[in-house]
Amino acid sequence: MSLHDDAVAVLSTWTAPTPGEEALRERFLDHLREHDDAMLRECVPGHLTATTAVLSHDGAKVLLTLHPKAKMWLPMGGHCEISDTSLAAVALREAWEESGISGLRLLPGPLALDRHEVWCHPPRSWHLDVEYAAVAPAGAEAVMSDESLDLRWFPVDEIPELSDEATRRLAARGQATLSSGSRALG
Numbered sequence: 001m002s003l004h005d006d007a008v009a010v011l012s013t014w015t016a017p018t019p020g021e022e023a024l025r026e027r028f029l030d031h032l033r034e035h036d037d038a039m040l041r042e043c044v045p046g047h048l049t050a051t052t053a054v055l056s057h058d059g060a061k062v063l064l065t066l067h068p069k070a071k072m073w074l075p076m077g078g079h080c081e082i083s084d085t086s087l088a089a090v091a092l093r094e095a096w097e098e099s100g101i102s103g104l105r106l107l108p109g110p111l112a113l114d115r116h117e118v119w120c121h122p123p124r125s126w127h128l129d130v131e132y133a134a135v136a137p138a139g140a141e142a143v144m145s146d147e148s149l150d151l152r153w154f155p156v157d158e159i160p161e162l163s164d165e166a167t168r169r170l171a172a173r174g175q176a177t178l179s180s181g182s183r184a185l186g
Contacts, residue, residue: 003039006086007048008032010130014110017173024113028128038128041079046126050087051077051114052095053131053170054104056153057138059178062171063099064163066150069119073154073163075170077129078147091132099151100143104134107181111173114166131166133174 001009011029016022028048037043053075054063064073076098077091084090092106109132118127144151154160156171 001085003080003084003086003090004032004036007039007130010087010110016113021113024115024128027115028113028130031128039080039084040082041120044121044125046115046128047079047120048087049077049079049127049129050090050094051075051129051131051170052091052104052106053111053133053167053174054095054099054101054142055133055135055156055171055174055178057136057140059135059175060155061153062156062159062174063101063136063142063151063153064159064167065098065144065148066152068147068149071149071162073152073160074167075131077131087130088132091130092134095134098145098147099136100145101136101140103137103140105137107133107135107174107177109133109177111177112166112170116166129166131170133170133177135178 016025032038035043067074076095078094080090110130112131114129142151156175159168
């Protein structure tokens with residue numbers, strides 16, 4: 001199965017938690033039908049990306065990067081590569097590359113969708129963001145990559161003002177998913 005096929009399958013079966021995200025899900029699927037290269041950064045009108053909120057082992061904190069272009073605290077994430085085979089794999093790869101944390105465990109997802117304007121193809125291009133969460137092993141130490149100005153753990157309920165609602169929503173959904181999974185295991 002190609003990355004494009006995986007994205008169609010994931011988005012076709014995902015149940016959006018809000019009417020706004022249902023509209024985005026349909027829009028993302030339309031984009032995939034209209035663009036064979038929808039998964040790649042070269043797709044000028046916009047392209048699918050994957051974002052991952054990296055949570056501490058107990059779900060109390062989220063690791064955010066101070067993004068060099070956006071100048072905001074954001075979760076890990078980025079573009080798909082031609083060698084990627086699934087959106088989940090992209091999400092996990094990006095989380096590992098930008099956090100430096102080995103042994104991340106991806107939670108079942110996606111957890112959210114977001115569409116935002118970016119600078120990939122001036123004057124206007126869009127990231128069609130499929131969002132996941134991952135859990136770091138206990139005692140994990142993040143290592144800042146050259147894709148970040150800073151890298152810090154924040155309590156999920158204390159994400160800095162210099163962030164956005166999509167980040168807050170994703171961190172909260174990741175925390176809730178981890179918590180519900182922990183209760184199911186206990």
